[in-house]
Amino acid sequence: MRSRKKKGLILLLVIALIFSIWSIYPARDRGPGIAQAREDFEAVSGTDDPRSYEHYLSNYTDAAKPEQAVRIEGESFIHAADGEFETVDGYAGLDGKVVITPEAGTISWEVPVQASGLYQIRIHYYPVTGKSSGIERKLTLNGEVPFRGADVLLFDRVWGNREDSVRRDDRGNDLRPRQVEKPVWQLAAFKDSAGYFEEPYQFYFEKGKQKLSLTSLRESMAIDYIELYQEENIPSYAELQTAYASAGLKPAEAVMLKVQGEQAVSKSSPTLAPISDRSSPSLEPYDVSKIRINAIGGTNWKLPGEWIEWDVDVPEDGLYQIALKVKQDQLRGVYATRSLMIDGKVPFKEMERIRFTYSPEWQTRVLGESEPYLFQLSKGTHRLRMTVTLGDIAPLLRTVESSVLDLNEMYRKILMITSNKPDPLRDYQLEQRIPEMTEVFKRQAGILRSVANYLEQATGEQSDKVAVLHAMVVQLEDMAARPETVPKRLDTFKINVGGLGTWILSVREQPIALDYLLVSSPDQKLPEAGATLLQQMKHEVGAYVASYTEDYDSIGNTEQKKDSITVWITTGRDQAQVLKGLIDESFTPETDISVQLRLVPPNILLPATLAGEGPDVAMQMGEDIPVNYAMRNAAADLSGFPDFEQVASRFRDSGLTPYRYNNGVYALPEQQHFPMLFYRKDVLNELGLEPPKTWQDVYNAISVLQKHNMEFYLPIEDTTNNANMIPNATFAMLLYQNDGEFYSEDQKESALDSEISMDAFKRWTQFYTNYKFPLKADFPNRFRTGEMPLGIADYTTYNMLTVMAPEIRNLWDFTIVPGTQLEDGSVRHEVASTTSAVMMLENAKNKEAAWSFMKWWTDKQTQIEYGREMEGLMGAAARYPTANIEALEQLPWPVKDYQNLEQQWEWVKGIPQVPGGYFTGRHLDNAFRKVVNANENPREALSDYVLYIDDEIELKRKEFNLK
Numbered sequence: 013m014r015s016r017k018k019k020g021l022i023l024l025l026v027i028a029l030i031f032s033i034w035s036i037y038p039a040r041d042r043g044p045g046i047a048q049a050r051e052d053f054e055a056v057s058g059t060d061d062p063r064s065y066e067h068y069l070s071n072y073t074d075a076a077k078p079e080q081a082v083r084i085e086g087e088s089f090i091h092a093a094d095g096e097f098e099t100v101d102g103y104a105g106l107d108g109k110v111v112i113t114p115e116a117g118t119i120s121w122e123v124p125v126q127a128s129g130l131y132q133i134r135i136h137y138y139p140v141t142g143k144s145s146g147i148e149r150k151l152t153l154n155g156e157v158p159f160r161g162a163d164v165l166l167f168d169r170v171w172g173n174r175e176d177s178v179r180r181d182d183r184g185n186d187l188r189p190r191q192v193e194k195p196v197w198q199l200a201a202f203k204d205s206a207g208y209f210e211e212p213y214q215f216y217f218e219k220g221k222q223k224l225s226l227t228s229l230r231e232s233m234a235i236d237y238i239e240l241y242q243e244e245n246i247p248s249y250a251e252l253q254t255a256y257a258s259a260g261l262k263p264a265e266a267v268m269l270k271v272q273g274e275q276a277v278s279k280s281s282p283t284l285a286p287i288s289d290r291s292s293p294s295l296e297p298y299d300v301s302k303i304r305i306n307a308i309g310g311t312n313w314k315l316p317g318e319w320i321e322w323d324v325d326v327p328e329d330g331l332y333q334i335a336l337k338v339k340q341d342q343l344r345g346v347y348a349t350r351s352l353m354i355d356g357k358v359p360f361k362e363m364e365r366i367r368f369t370y371s372p373e374w375q376t377r378v379l380g381e382s383e384p385y386l387f388q389l390s391k392g393t394h395r396l397r398m399t400v401t402l403g404d405i406a407p408l409l410r411t412v413e414s415s416v417l418d419l420n421e422m423y424r425k426i427l428m429i430t431s432n433k434p435d436p437l438r439d440y441q442l443e444q445r446i447p448e449m450t451e452v453f454k455r456q457a458g459i460l461r462s463v464a465n466y467l468e469q470a471t472g473e474q475s476d477k478v479a480v481l482h483a484m485v486v487q488l489e490d491m492a493a494r495p496e497t498v499p500k501r502l503d504t505f506k507i508n509v510g511g512l513g514t515w516i517l518s519v520r521e522q523p524i525a526l527d528y529l530l531v532s533s534p535d536q537k538l539p540e541a542g543a544t545l546l547q548q549m550k551h552e553v554g555a556y557v558a559s560y561t562e563d564y565d566s567i568g569n570t571e572q573k574k575d576s577i578t579v580w581i582t583t584g585r586d587q588a589q590v591l592k593g594l595i596d597e598s599f600t601p602e603t604d605i606s607v608q609l610r611l612v613p614p615n616i617l618l619p620a621t622l623a624g625e626g627p628d629v630a631m632q633m634g635e636d637i638p639v640n641y642a643m644r645n646a647a648a649d650l651s652g653f654p655d656f657e658q659v660a661s662r663f664r665d666s667g668l669t670p671y672r673y674n675n676g677v678y679a680l681p682e683q684q685h686f687p688m689l690f691y692r693k694d695v696l697n698e699l700g701l702e703p704p705k706t707w708q709d710v711y712n713a714i715s716v717l718q719k720h721n722m723e724f725y726l727p728i729e730d731t732t733n734n735a736n737m738i739p740n741a742t743f744a745m746l747l748y749q750n751d752g753e754f755y756s757e758d759q760k761e762s763a764l765d766s767e768i769s770m771d772a773f774k775r776w777t778q779f780y781t782n783y784k785f786p787l788k789a790d791f792p793n794r795f796r797t798g799e800m801p802l803g804i805a806d807y808t809t810y811n812m813l814t815v816m817a818p819e820i821r822n823l824w825d826f827t828i829v830p831g832t833q834l835e836d837g838s839v840r841h842e843v844a845s846t847t848s849a850v851m852m853l854e855n856a857k858n859k860e861a862a863w864s865f866m867k868w869w870t871d872k873q874t875q876i877e878y879g880r881e882m883e884g885l886m887g888a889a890a891r892y893p894t895a896n897i898e899a900l901e902q903l904p905w906p907v908k909d910y911q912n913l914e915q916q917w918e919w920v921k922g923i924p925q926v927p928g929g930y931f932t933g934r935h936l937d938n939a940f941r942k943v944v945n946a947n948e949n950p951r952e953a954l955s956d957y958v959l960y961i962d963d964e965i966e967l968k969r970k971e972f973n974l975k
Contacts, residue, residue, distance in 0.1 A: 629852055
């Protein structure tokens with residue numbers, strides 16, 4: 013009886029829970045229909061930003077759209093400045109003259125407009141060989157950027173597989189095809205580079221002579237002509253069917269053409285290389301244990317504007333259907349969208365937005381579903397292009413991005429009054445001090461609810477993508493109703509707004525994987541996409557057996573030649589495979605030295621070396637390891653090689669400093685990191701500030717920031733790995749900018765007891781004692797919200813912000829760090845760097861071969877190719893911070909950003925490694941914590957810990973018999 017009551021109670025609780033969820037998240041059939049949801053969304057969407065494209069178009073709603081095209085020849089420019097512009101005849105097979113525009117400078121043309129109105133603009137261009145990144149230009153009309161978006165126009169390069177067929181290593185595994193540029197003349201419209209607007213931009217031109225200018229932001233391009241024109245209207249499928257009937261076109265018969273996805277002939281980005289997918293034995297080709305390149309796309313094919321092209325050879329004229337074997341297993345609750353072009357044109361309106369809904373399994377998708385669309389194809393070769401597009405998601409993203417900016421602005425206004433740690437007992441009367449606050453909350457809640465409803469209706473399901481929006485709506489409505497609770501909820505408000513920013517990032521990415529395309533006559537039965545039960549069973553058993561028989565540590569070819577070396581790499585399999593591909597393609601053929609590349613854990617080198625089983629060369633080592641091994645006679649001195657000085661000239665001296673020991677050099681730098689100053693242009697403009705050039709400017713900026721409850725960020729090292737902690741970057745800056753050093757000239761003792769060091773340490777700690785800087789902060793996220801509009805961080809933070817914070821693109825920048833002003837007025841901007849290294853072990857069997865590998869690996873061309881391959885494989889977030897001076901210049905940085913990097917790099921200094929030097933970073937941090945947490949006198953705290961550092965250095969020198 014008791015158990016029945018218990019079961020009944022549980023049942024009632026479950027029913028109550030279901031009804032509570034039902035009431036919070038209304039089901040699809042209870043909500044408004046799709047038409048009503050769209051209408052509600054359109055009623056509240058839009059932006060008040062006067063610099064937006066929407067606002068620009070709203071000024072010309074009644075403007076004409078003249079049919080007459082206006083063509084401007086590239087070589088007819090009227091002005092060119094700040095770059096070497098060249099007019100060339102017959103460039104890249106083109107008849108006539110072109111102008112080659114470099115990666116920096118501005119070029120202008122006079123445009124004779126016959127009739128006022130809105131025009132679209134397109135350009136006939138050729139991508140000049142450069143740094144392998146997209147070409148970027150800024151457009152100005154009569155000296156002004158017409159709207160935000162025209163300031164960064166993107167023009168694609170064309171990429172393809174280097175070989176026609178997939179190569180294999182000597183163990184039977186397919187090698188990922190290398191992507192090479194295959195430049196061709198292209199005709200491209202001026203479009204939104206973020207993909208938020210599908211149609212080409214429209215620009216208003218007054219009748220008469222107008223001035224059109226393009227400013228180079230990145231990469232060179234040859235320009236044949238620029239044209240003002242109107243896009244052709246695309247017919248609907250219903251209109252096309254009528255045309256088919258009137259022309260007497262008939263469906264083809266008994267035709268089944270299969271084009272493998274990995275056989276794409278061209279693509280817009282090197283990231284779109286074919287991939288290996290082992291999720292199903294139904295993929296073509298397939299092997300139970302070997303790597304097979306059998307698909308394309310996946311998480312690499314996701315950003316708006318990216319396209320892939322295939323050629324299909326049609327045997328006869330007729331009407332054909334098109335099907336795709338695809339998998340969209342990344343976007344639950346949202347759909348991925350593609351557009352289809354055949355021979356450069358969208359065949360009909362419905363092909364502008366092809367939806368791929370979520371499915372964890374591979375599926376055969378016929379375009380048109382139950383009533384397949386028919387495409388008119390003539391006999392011969394046709395080119396199919398599929399492009400990532402945001403489709404119906406685009407206006408939602410524009411709206412949410414505008415909401416994030418508005419809510420972040422409101423967050424900063426509240427922060428200026430309450431600080432980020434509001435007093436829970438104080439009534440800040442925010443509704444009186446920020447009169448528009450509750451109205452903003454109500455308006456944004458309505459906007460986000462309309463987005464959530466539209467998304468639910470469009471996809472037919474609820475998901476985590478919608479839950480983020482609902483959570484924000486609930487909080488905004490409650491804060492509007494109870495404004496007195498806002499200070500207490502500031503943290504969750506910031507988290508939810510940050511969640512909206514992440515939502516934009518995740519929904520903007522539209523990945524799908526593609527196995528093959530089918531072009532067939534309607535009478536053909538299409539193959540099943542999934543694997544049979546028997547195939548699945550064979551796959552699972554085979555994969556289990558292969559886990560015991562396959563060598564997954566070795567990468568690529570393992571065949572040994574007469575000269576052979578073993579190289580260990582400690583990062584990831586993607587990096588190892590790219591490196592092995594470069595070795596097999598250039599190093600081994602050039603030197604006849606085979607390389608056994610093994611992927612190992614970072615902590616295995618020491619025990620392996622002690623056991624005599626270590627490698628000849630170890631890569632991606634921390635900068636403390638080479639000198640530690642050198643003390644124990646386990647690392648080889650590279651300075652003894654006759655061409656060492658020539659190789660060393662590839663790096664700045666700061667990169668080699670950590671590897672110098674006892675008149676020898678024991679490693680070469682691979683990567684070099686150093687800090688730079690990041691700043692939010694929009695927030696600083698609001699506050700009337702400029703990026704600080706000196707530390708005095710920093711102090712002046714701090715007072716303004718803290719007055720508005722904002723903060724300046726200085727880097728604090730992670731204390732979880734206290735044993736190998738590097739000296740703090742801020743302290744190193746203050747020390748080096750005042751002629752200080754970490755160690756004495758003979759490197760036998762610490763120099764941190766000098767007056768310069770004591771003063772630098774005091775100034776460093778005062779940021780946290782007097783100015784109350786945070787000891788721990790998530791700088792990228794707080795920079796994103798604007799509460800930390802200024803900060804010093806490693807320059808690779810640039811890559812992270814570029815990818816993870818799309819809503820603040822063009823609103824931030826970076827430059828050299830603040831410097832110390834000298835009496836003569838000059839400013840010093842020294843910073844310390846951190847590096848990773850490639851080192852040769854002393855017990856290497858063939859040192860000459862190992863040295864040849866190290867020279868090849870750190871060479872300019874190898875570093876460029878590796879950096880471009882990694883960025884091509886993993887995107888801009890993986891841009892490689894090479895230590896090679898010439899290689900960094902050739903990596904795809906925008907010109908202005910690279911100039912900032914180079915300017916800072918000239919001030920970089922390395923921190924020497926000495927016996928016992930691991931105590932320096934550790935005890936510098938201990939002294940810092942004692943001052944900040946225990947209110948110790950800075951001079952006394954540092955003096956105490958310098959004794960420990962000196963004792964350890966002396967102990968280690970005795971241990972290794974150093975005089």
